[in-house]
Amino acid sequence: MTGGMSGLDQMDDLYEVIILDHYRSPRNTSAVENPDIDLEVNNPFCGDEVRIQMKIDRNIVSHVGITGRGCAISQASASLLAELVEGKSSDQVHGAVDSVRRLLKGENITDQEADTLGDIEALQGVRKFPVRIKCALLSWVGLDDALKDHIAGVKS
Numbered sequence: 001m002t003g004g005m006s007g008l009d010q011m012d013d014l015y016e017v018i019i020l021d022h023y024r025s026p027r028n029t030s031a032v033e034n035p036d037i038d039l040e041v042n043n044p045f046c047g048d049e050v051r052i053q054m055k056i057d058r059n060i061v062s063h064v065g066i067t068g069r070g071c072a073i074s075q076a077s078a079s080l081l082a083e084l085v086e087g088k089s090s091d092q093v094h095g096a097v098d099s100v101r102r103l104l105k106g107e108n109i110t111d112q113e114a115d116t117l118g119d120i121e122a123l124q125g126v127r128k129f130p131v132r133i134k135c136a137l138l139s140w141v142g143l144d145d146a147l148k149d150h151i152a153g154v155k156s
């Protein structure tokens with residue numbers, strides 16, 4: 001049996017290439033100085049851990065740094081997230097998180113959503129492995145909640 005550790009052995013080749021590329025060379029991993037958001041999320045079922053740091057400048061994610069350890073899917077997903085959110089508004093990030101949630105649930109997403117997600121569509125390969133959906137969503141859900149709390153805190 002090969003690839004058992006990653007859980008990718010039955011994944012579509014193209015998706016697997018993207019996931020493994022992000023797992024091996026994660027994007028935006030540098031620590032962020034004086035982050036506005038600094039959180040750690042974990043998925044005890046798999047042992048995944050992700051730390052997310054962000055600088056928020058008037059509702060825009062001006063800087064992001066994401067590091068972690070765990071399975072290939074959790075770490076690749078975090079890297080794909082790190083690549084997407086920089087320069088995006090909190091509303092755009094929220095929209096993308098919603099698209100990813102629906103993608104992983106097997107629901108249809110629009111062409112426009114697919115355009116926005118780009119390589120992130122590779123995460124849909126995880127749908128075949130229900131236990132891995134938690135791994136794929138870990139950083140997305142954590143970041144979305146933290147960003148909402150932050151924006152609410154700034155407004156109040």
Ligand code: ZN
Pocket residue numbers: 043046047048070071072073074135
């Ligand atoms: Zn995992």
